Amino acid sequence: MSTPLAAALEKALQGRVRRSVPVTDLHDDIIPCPAADLFSNDYLSLCTDTRLRQAFIDNISKEPLVFGTGGSRLLNGNASAHLEFEDRMKTFFGAPAALLFNSGYDANVAFWHSIPQTGDAVILDELIHASTRDGLMASRARTALYPFSHNSAASLRDTILHVLRAHPAIAAGKATAFIALEGLYSMDGDFAPLPEVVRLVEELLPAGCGHIVVDEAHSTAIYGAQGRGLVAALGLEDRIDTVLHTFGKARALTGAVLLCSPTVRKYIINYGRPFIYSTSISHSMMCALSTSFDYIESSAGEELISSLHHISRTFESKLIAALQYTPSHLLALPARSTPADFPSNVVSPIFPILTSYPIPLARFLRNLGYRTRPLPYPVVPRGQERVRIVMHARNTEEELDELIAHLLAWSLELQEEEKKEKEKEVLLATEEVATSKSEPAKDKALFTISLPGTALRIAVSVRSFV
Ligand SMILES: Cc1ncc(COP(=O)(O)O)c(C=O)c1O
Incomplete structure (x- = not known):
């Protein structure tokens, strides 16, 4: 039976098809x-790596717990494996604190919806990922978002100067300007000019009032010593405030870790909705994550990189x-x-x-x-x-x-x-x-041309040829 809801949904989907936006049913x-x-x-081709697979099977067979945790980290689902892994991440990346998430999407939404406070502003690369945008839509700073041209240091400079004029509290050192970037952008395959960004933020914003966040979803595990990522490869660990490493891409699993200050960590644990209201990472995934990190840190990982x-x-x-x-x-x-x-x-x-x-x-x-x-x-x-x-x-x-x-x-x-x-x-x-020949040329369509392999049709008029 067709319902008004089904009709509305079908209409929207057909609209997408008409606009050539790909629509799929995943079959x-x-x-x-x-x-x-x-x-x-x-x-790193790890999804099909037989040595990694065998290492995981060996490790998981020794684990007493392999299934789910039965709750969110705040409600019965906080396992020692989570805390141990966060400690490992802290040491491995040399970060002040680390917080695990079920996905990179959750981590971005949790950070961006909860951390910027009223009076803060967010300066974002115009191509920043949807998960950052989704978080920002629910943020207290959602009316103070300032996109800058993709990877342009000049545009970033202008935007910071504009933000300083529009937000006197930031200029006075009483509020924060966040800068949202990705290390490697997946659509263009290009890199954020991180050293230049850091220099601009340090030069233009009052000390302690610039907070740079780098999403390393596409650069984790493939740059830096033992896959520590682009921020580490550039030696910028101490000058970038928050870094996100996701596990779904080069690390061949799911989940993510946010490297941040202990205060940001504690705040998200208590205010970050995707963190609070979702069942924590399963024991088997924790085992797989440790195995994947071991593997990438070993000489096998080095060879793959x-x-x-x-x-x-x-x-x-x-x-x-x-x-x-x-x-x-x-x-x-x-x-x-x-x-x-x-x-x-x-x-x-x-x-x-x-x-x-x-x-x-x-x-x-x-x-x-x-x-x-x-x-x-x-x-x-x-x-x-x-x-x-x-x-x-x-x-x-x-x-x-x-x-x-x-x-x-x-x-x-x-x-x-x-x-x-x-x-x-x-x-x-x-x-x-x-x-x-006898008629005066009129600017009306004479015929249409279909472009090969597309739904595009062009109307051609006489004026096109005379
Ligand atoms: C830049 C960026 N950030 C975050 C995410 C989300 O990560 P996850 O797949 O772990 O949810 C993605 C995934 O496409 C991404 O490309």
Whole structure:
């Protein structure tokens, strides 16, 4: 039976389809994928690592408790494993305090909804993750949010100066300006200019009134000694206030740890709703987390990290060489550069491939078994439509060559189609002009052209050709 609710929901979903926003029912993206993994966040290929799997089986078989904890940390679910692991995180990352969360999403929502206080302001990179935004929407500072242009130190400087003018309490050293960043941005595969950000915050804001938060979801485990992350790789641990490491990407599990001050930790435990109102991490996941940290800290982890960096460099040079003769509206790598003051071994494993045809390209790759999703407009701004490719420690050069060959084959196919469409246009226009010679040219649509592989239709008028 159709209900008003079902009708409203269906209408909204169909609206998404009309706007080319991908809609899924999750029946079509089942892992493991049949083709090489060149798209997931499993940067170190640990999800399928047999040695890690065996280490976990050995460890879990010795655990007396393996299932759930039976409650939230505040209500019967606070296990010694949680506290021991938080101590380990504190020592490993050299942080004043550490707090575990069920996910990175929960950690961001808990931090951002609870920590900024009335009178504070939040300066955020315009591309900051949805979890930070969701937290901020429920924050006391939700009316004092100041986005700055993605990764632009100049825009950050202007925004800080604006915030100082708009919030005299911050300028007077009586309130806080938060700065929300990610280490490595997953959509563009580029890095926040962290040393520059730290310098600006220290230079422009009164001492103690700038609070920098770095989300290392995509940079944890793949940079820094034993995978301590980008902040550690840059030696900025003491100048960045709060750092989030999530476990769902390179660490192949779920959960997250927030490195923060003991006061922030205590405040979130008592005010952070996702922390308070959710069952704590299960015993088996705690065991898996310890095993994953052991593994990445060992020489096996070191090898995987350097293999990821090597394959990422290899892919970049292969891709640049392969795309040099491809029309840039079909396939292009955006111009991006790693900040000059970064160590040379900080290499991005994420490659956005810009294309005017993200949906046909993703469909083409999916038909070959790859698990990619398009990022069309309006998911990303116009001109920024893309498909993302991600490197993993265990990707092989053959897998890269194969993917690049497919990309080039698709591009050639599309160039051929575009050529045919153009010829058709010219032919039709010539015929039309010939038959309507006696009539004055009118600016009305004569016919429409469907762009190959898209739902886009263009109306063509006589004026286009005369
Ligand atoms: C930058 C960033 N922060 C936080 C999260 C959320 O982390 P989790 O998947 O652990 O909930 C993600 C996940 O996509 C992310 O990309």
